Amino acid sequence: MNASIVVVEDDENQREVLVKLLIDDGFSVNSVGTGAEAIKLLEKFRPDIMLLDLGLPDISGETVLSTSRKMYPELPVIILTAKGTSADVVSGFNLGADDYVSKPYNIDEILARIKARLNRLKTSDKLVVSDLEIDERTFEVRRAGKKITLTPKEFKLLEYLMVNKGQVLSRDMILSRVWMYSPDMETRAVDVYIGYLRRKIDKGFKKELIHSVRGYGYMLRG
Secondary structure, eight states: OOOEEEEEOSOHHHHHHHHHHHHHTTOEEEEESSHHHHHHHHHHOOOSEEEEESOOSSSOHHHHHHHHHHHOTTOOEEEEESOOSHHHHHHHHHTTOSEEEESSOOHHHHHHHHHHHHHHHHTOSEEEETTEEEETTTTEEEETTEEEOOOHHHHHHHHHHHHTTTSOEEHHHHIIIIITTOTTOOTHHHHHHHHHHHHHHTTTSSSOOEEEETTTEEEEOO
């Protein structure tokens, strides 16, 4: 699945050019022009990385950055800004920015920085979607800090959903990956185990992460 990127840039022309180049490079892109829109977008899902302009027309980019850190502490954020003083750079890093690119920027440089951040994420043993986190090394699962105990099959199913967050997975796809198409398994087994996961992962929490897509299958969305 392509990595998802949120672009927050108030200059429409720069935003359109940047979005086109990112899509051409294979990324899934959502873009907005204000800080308020950025926060609303982040409330709906957690992207893999965010490109954030500091000079926004409504609320400051610094406020968006601070808010995103409270929502998703591990979300990589690369600042895009016309501000170039050392004080602005230090301020951005103090608020939790992972990288900093001054305008006018070079698209090859941005792509290199994005891919470097994503490669660092791939080396992690943890998968994170919203407030749900699993450690692929210790098989530990937590949601909102609460430890959740899963069976090996439940863990493997959840891991598959999280790796493909935001993507609809058919029952056949799940059977093929999680059960390796065991001859004694039916697609109904997927529905049963999804039910087990929902009771453990979603029950008691305000926001549901596991969703049914009628006629297609299931998806996990933050």
